[in-house]
Amino acid sequence: MTSQRFLSLDVFRGLTVAAMILVNNPGSWDYVYPPLAHAKWHGCTPTDLVFPFFLFAVGNAMSFALKKYEAAGNAAVLKKILTRTLLIFGIGLLLNWFPFVKWTETGSLTIKPLSQLRIMGVFPRIALCYGAAALLIHYLKDKGAFVAAGVLLFVYWFLLVVFGQGDPYSLEGYAGLPLDKLILGEQHMYRGEGVPFDPEGLLSTLPAICNVIFGYLAGRFIQEQGKTYEMLARLMIIGSILIFAALCWDMVFPINKKIWTSSYVLYTVGIALLLLSVVMYLIEFRGQTKWTPFFTVFGKNPLFIYVLAAVVVKLYALIRPAADQNLYSWIYENIFRPIGGNMNGSFLFALFHVCLFAAVGWWMDKKKIYVRV
Incomplete structure (x- = not known):
């Protein structure tokens, strides 16, 4: 390599x-x-690409770091993964609670109650996705992790269809909603939709793990192939195929960030590969680095x-x-x-x-x- x-x-x-x-x-x-x-529900705006791109980038970075950890042995790898996962999750909880006080209606400051602390969010999702993806990659290796990602995407679709109510892709029918209420509790959930609903909920974390895995696999592929036009062409072809597959899947399983649908994963990974290909062409092949x-x-x-x-x-x-x-x-x-x-x-x-x-x-x-x- x-x-x-x-x-x-x-x-x-x-x-x-x-x-x-x-x-x-x-x-x-x-x-x-x-x-x-953000898109109000189904669909995808440029803003809806940002978070999955970040998870993809986490996977990219993992493709360089994980091989260094593995040289130290299995116990060291597990310790590193667990420690980093807990640390990022803990930072997320503190960030959700910060600044620890809030204004009351009477104009005085009071401590923000832990009973209303949002548990999930951007950092907790990053932590869970990183930890799960790292463990899958460590134990299953590259091909096994790829298969696991595919299984996760289809299992998530199956769970929504089987356990959803009415329209399984609507807010009211989404299968992850009762799960979050049961495990997290309504007081610990986001209320941006006017009701307790967490767009970074527990069930929708399953497909989000795949964004990290695919980012890792892309990083490994780039390292193995080196700076060649063949590598760049393959990245663009794979990205285009994923976007096409996502748009086909969208007809039965809508692209949706808020419930992080499997078609949304393929769509965002495909666009990430195309964007990364353009950035690589400009920087690695044309040497245009003044803007970087x-x-x-x-x-x-x-x-x-x-x-x-x-x-x-x-x-x-x-x-x-x-x-x-x-x-x-x-x-x-x-x-x-x-x-x-x-x-x-x-x-x-x-x-x-x-x-x-x-x-x-x-x-x-x-x-x-x-x-x-």
């Missing part, structure tokens, strides 16, 4: 983190360009920068320049909205924060500070 380093993989990971910050932080949720908003530093600084500290961005925004919501306005809305209303109006101002708010955390990443890289989780 070649030991070549691929800058394009770092850029892809950094681009994904930058996109996560961009779509998570509009100046106002009332003014968001359609491509920067902006994204590599995100890719060198991906989880830390994402956590930092979430912490800063949560602190905005806690700080109140006025009794009826937090710092988040104050910045938008007094700085970005006057500059660009409602829609453009909201976008500029998000773009400013991407640049802000790029500057943090640049400083950390200059100081050789790399936070590994």
Whole structure:
């Protein structure tokens, strides 16, 4: 296997983190360009690609790291996988609880009760998907993990059809909803749909594991084939086949991020392969690297920068320049909205924060500070 380093993989990971910050932080949720908003239910917008791309990038990174761990023996590998899984999951719980206090209707601060702490979310899903994918890859190896991913996708489809109620692909009929209520409890679930429903729930984590596995397999394939046009062509062909298969499957099993359908997995992995192919062509084959530093600084500290961005925004919501306005809305209303109006101002708010955390990443890289989780 070649030991070549691929800058394009770092850029892809950094681009994904930058996109996560961009779509998570509009100046106002009332003014968001359609491509920067999630699909209401079925379908897929550019924003719906960001999280599965990140899981794909986790798999890419695993393809380099796991072989190093395995050289230390089985016990060391299991310890590393378990430790990292628990650490990322724990960070997710703390992030969900942060800033640990909230404003009451009377204008006083009170501790946020653990009885209402959301258990799942982005980081807990990353943790579970990483841990499960790493164990499957470690024990089943590459071909076995590929087969396991296929089994997971079809088993998930089977579970939704058999245990779903009415329309199994609707919010009300989704089989994962009663499972989350039973195991997590309604008070520990997300309520973005107006009812207790977690888009990062337990059952839909099963197909999400496949995004990591496919990312790992893509990373292994790239390393084995090296920087050749044949490798690049195969990546693009595989990506195109997956997109075609996903669109065919969509006719009976709709592409849907919120319940993370199996067709959605194939669709997002296919697009990830095509995007990665384009990035690799520009960087590895054409040598066009002048634009890459902006994204590599995100890719060198991906989880830390994402956590930092979430912490800063949560602190905005806690700080109140006025009794009826937090710092988040104050910045938008007094700085970005006057500059660009409602829609453009909201976008500029998000773009400013991407640049802000790029500057943090640049400083950390200059100081050789790399936070590994």
